[in-house]
Amino acid sequence: MKEISINVGEIQFGYAKRYFEEFIDARPKFYELIDKVQTPTLLIDLDGVKAKYIQARYHMPDVNIFYAVKANDHIDILRALSDLGAGFEVASSEELQKVMSLNVRPEKVISSNPVKPLDFIDYAYSVGVKRFAVDSFSEVDKIARVAPRARVYVRITVPNEGSEWPLSKKFGVDVDTALDILEYAKDRGLIPIGLTFHVGSQCNNLRNWFIAIKRSAQLWENAKRKGIKLLVLNMGGGIPVRYMQESLRIEDVAYYVKGLLRKYFPTPPYELQMEPGRGIVGDQGLMVVSVLGKAKRDDENWLYIDTGVFNGLAEALGGIRYPTYLKKEGELKEWVIGGVSCDSMDVIAKNVFLPEPEVGDRLFLLSTGAYTTVYGANFNGFPPPRVICL
Numbered sequence: 001m002k003e004i005s006i007n008v009g010e011i012q013f014g015y016a017k018r019y020f021e022e023f024i025d026a027r028p029k030f031y032e033l034i035d036k037v038q039t040p041t042l043l044i045d046l047d048g049v050k051a052k053y054i055q056a057r058y059h060m061p062d063v064n065i066f067y068a069v070k071a072n073d074h075i076d077i078l079r080a081l082s083d084l085g086a087g088f089e090v091a092s093s094e095e096l097q098k099v100m101s102l103n104v105r106p107e108k109v110i111s112s113n114p115v116k117p118l119d120f121i122d123y124a125y126s127v128g129v130k131r132f133a134v135d136s137f138s139e140v141d142k143i144a145r146v147a148p149r150a151r152v153y154v155r156i157t158v159p160n161e162g163s164e165w166p167l168s169k170k171f172g173v174d175v176d177t178a179l180d181i182l183e184y185a186k187d188r189g190l191i192p193i194g195l196t197f198h199v200g201s202q203c204n205n206l207r208n209w210f211i212a213i214k215r216s217a218q219l220w221e222n223a224k225r226k227g228i229k230l231l232v233l234n235m236g237g238g239i240p241v242r243y244m245q246e247s248l249r250i251e252d253v254a255y256y257v258k259g260l261l262r263k264y265f266p267t268p269p270y271e272l273q274m275e276p277g278r279g280i281v282g283d284q285g286l287m288v289v290s291v292l293g294k295a296k297r298d299d300e301n302w303l304y305i306d307t308g309v310f311n312g313l314a315e316a317l318g319g320i321r322y323p324t325y326l327k328k329e330g331e332l333k334e335w336v337i338g339g340v341s342c343d344s345m346d347v348i349a350k351n352v353f354l355p356e357p358e359v360g361d362r363l364f365l366l367s368t369g370a371y372t373t374v375y376g377a378n379f380n381g382f383p384p385p386r387v388i389c390l
């Protein structure tokens with residue numbers, strides 16, 4: 001037994017080490033900072049973010065990309081993407097204001113959250129954002145009230161199996177209800193333009209795309225028969241990034257999706273859209289944290305760091321595991337990593353293999369670019385990690 005667990009540790013730590021070294025070697029501008037910045041800090045590689053967007057464009061030239069702002073709304077990230085001509089997917093007035101502060105044209109902004117605050121719809125429409133997702137009759141009513149000529153696209157449910165951050169139960173309707181909603185929107189004076197789905201965030205299961213696109217084609221066809229000609233197929237987010245394992249890459253998803261589109265949409269939709277968030281920023285962030293303390297509790301070795309699940313590592317609660325590296329050699333031990341707060345839920349990971357750290361040592365958490373600092377609260381008086389984009 002012992003031997004097996006040592007091997008697991010070596011594989012795990014070896015993977016984190018290789019990932020860290022590759023990441024740093026490709027980013028000389030990070031060399032000095034990682035040992036000097038105050039902790040906790042999230043470092044974001046803006047060139048890397050841009051490269052991801054360019055890859056997405058390259059592999060899906062016919063798809064308009066709307067970056068999902070919620071993944072990381074740092075203004076430098078938004079600026080870098082807007083400089084490249086990206087569109088943005090926003091859900092709140094604050095996100096929209098940030099995007100508008102960069103002089104992004106409102107036609108480049110969509111809102112795909114199917115249930116939106118009324119004042120946000122009102123504000124968005126007033127600045128020229130015209131495209132909103134819906135998945136209920138009541139949302140159609142809301143939009144018709146404050147955004148009378150808005151274009152709406154309906155969210156359908158698709159399976160989220162194999163996504164590490166499933167979203168399917170909260171939003172979306174079946175294909176038949178979707179058509180009813182589109183017809184209802186038309187009756188209310190809105191312009192039904194298309195449909196959307198989300199295969200689940202961190203989706204490593206290509207089958208979800210298969211079912212999603214097949215179902216989309218079905219709705220597309222049904223709508224046509226009812227005299228509603230749809231124009232926009234929005235394929236949501238879901239492009240994964242590597243965490244403790246390699247993941248599908250943008251090009252893998254792109255080639256698979258393009259194949260599906262050829263089969264199920266022999267006449268291509270007028271506009272194809274995607275809204276990647278994690279896939280653009282997730283693996284372009286490195287979080288530098290410090291070890292605050294160590295303890296042995298029963299058989300477990302505990303290690304406490306200076307941020308936690310309430311300050312930026314919330315996804316750890318849902319099972320996301322960040323590759324974690326410590327610049328040391330030596331025998332590997334198994335650790336539980338606890339967060340900075342006094343809350344007993346504030347545990348970031350178990351079964352983490354690291355050489356023995358000392359208080360004050362730095363840990364490097366890879367793939368922390370998406371859904372980290374944006375989730376961070378000031379719980380217990382600990383602010384989210386500062387963010388440095390370079």
Ligand SMILES: *Cc1c(COP(=O)(O)O)cnc(C)c1O
Binds near residue numbers: 068113236276
């Ligand atoms: C969160 C979200 C996205 C982005 O999802 P990722 O998995 O990060 O790519 C896209 N569209 C909508 C509507 C979302 O809510």
